[in-house]
Amino acid sequence: MTNLNNLLSRALLALALLAGATAAQANPIYHVAVDTSAASGDGYLQIDFLPFLTSDVLTATISGLDGAFTGTPDLVNVVQSGGAYTFKSDAFSEFFQSIVLGGQFGFDVTFGGTPLDGGSTSLTVDLLNAAGDYLAYPAASISLVAGLPPAVATDAAFATVNPVPEPADWMLVAAGLVLLAWTQRRRLR
Template sequence: MMNLKTFFSRALLALSLLAGAASANPVYHVALDTTGTSGDGYMQIDFLPFATSDVLTATISGLDGAFTGTPSLDNVVQSGGSYTFSSDAFSEFFQSITLGGKFGFDVMFGGVPTDGGSIGLSVSLLDSVGDYLSFQAAQISLVAGEPAAIAVDPGFATVNPVPEPEDWLIVATGLVLLGAMQRRRA
């Protein structure tokens, strides 16, 4: 009887961990550092499909930095402080900024291509006349069944995954269940 209880406890733990991992859409924090520059400039964020017919989304939120004016949006929907891009057409966020400081935002993707293609979100920085300071300072590409491909210009950008509260809850639940199993075993 004890072996059956142990089996079901471990099966429940494994299923809860798998369910949490399968349902999670990772969030990435993009940080841009323009402290080596000065003057007016622009931030350009593009979201593009590559050889996929799947319609997917990317949502950026938590924009932080010296933004000026109103962003120019192509195939991007603004809702509150969030901007949602769609891969069914060219999607671009173009914003004037004051160079010389730090900028950041979080991005979450609404799925990955299922037909063998990919999608990519890229962030570029431009000077006041529209010349690139860093073309694709940060880029995140997604392909089904593969980890995200992240490329950065180390002089300007970093991209890091953000742990979600659900991830911490799953880990805590797993640790509590493991502790309970060890205590019961003793």
């Protein structure tokens, strides 16, 4: 009976790991945080999504914009739906927004696919002052290339980019802990 219980508990653990592994293959969500506390006055936040030597049409969706934005954004080949902005890589796509420098800005970004034809695409975040001069070019960038993990680069003085744990990740951890506790409890009996 003990061997059967061990087999069942290991099978449950393997299934939980398999379910988590398939969820982990989805496109990750990144949180981009921009700190403009070293600057003051009016400025601009510019977000571009550009293809490089690829004909694959990819998307980037930003949501949860937070910070001292002023006016309305200037959108070029970007579709706004509710609080989300979707960029497509088949043409120059740009989000350009006036901001008040001196505070924190942030948003989440997720990508729809990676290039499959050997090219790449990149989301860049730039900061400009009121005169249109770059304070950070780029403050942050996320590049997608076929077969490689996303490449993240930041100007440490202005920005950070971190992956956001998905609910499936938390469920995988919780399932693993429950199964470990159950297995330990069975062993103590």
